[in-house]
Amino acid sequence: MRKPKIAVVGSSSMDLVVTSKKRPKPGETVLGDSFKTVPGGKGANQAVAAARLGAEVYMVGCVGRDDYGNQILHNFKSNGIHTDFLQQVPNEKTGTAHIILAEGDNSIVVVKGANDLVTPAYVKKARALLESCDLVMIQQEVPEETVAETAMLCHTAGVPLLLNPAPARPVSEKVIAQVSYLTPNELETTLMFEGKDRSKVLKQYPNKLFITEGAAGVRYFDGKEELLVPSFPVKTVDTTGAGDTFNAAFGTAIAEGKDLKVSLRFANRAASLSVTEFGAQGGMPLRTDVEKGLLE
Ligand code: RIB
16 A cells, blocks of 8 residues: 655644642642653654654654754654755744643643744745645644645645644634644634534534544534544553644544544544553554554
């Protein structure tokens, strides 16, 4: 089978991860247990996950000319990702994500740094690449105008675009119309479609809107009925990157021509495996692991 060709337009950051038994309240200081730096950023995570699942992946992004930037570039290369459009920019630091792992979940503050230089003009430079892909993926740690430009470019070229609207911010009707797949989690859904009934929103976007509900699975409307494709129970170590793994696996399966239900099940399995190890990319599975996991 030919490998699907996927471009990821998005963020590449270094994750600075603290583990602690207790999450500090505002104004409180607590003592933590460990500190680690690991590659992250929603775009980079999705690129790495898709590559491990067998896609030919091209990263379109920016990092600084600093140690974190060098480490991220090295990480892309060791995961077999094409980096012709991964620019190391002067005068801007590599993005960082400041993560607290406590009480069974994470909280994250992202400082975008060089990710803000993934501009519409930069995406236009990668136009020929994007037009040659089976699928493009994008998230929201790059500027809003970049998402709009990528949506227009993909729509015009007839290339499916998967928009993972994370972190949440309003997305215009025009952009929603131009993307093929939209994958908010529950919180992002509430913020994007404020005050609207979830089932009505799902009905408005059949086979386009996929709401990820963590351990419960993923919900969508198939044109006839609302469906919940259930997730797989596992022992969770770290949920960071689970959404990225879901998106990458879903995108990879779709780009391979698999149908929606099969793609969603594949994505749920990949995401469930990803949470069994520390770090956003630490538990991202290989294709063989997902296929084996689907048989269990
Ligand atoms: O989705 C997980 C990612 O979000 C982390 O790797 C961190 O970089 C934040 O951007």
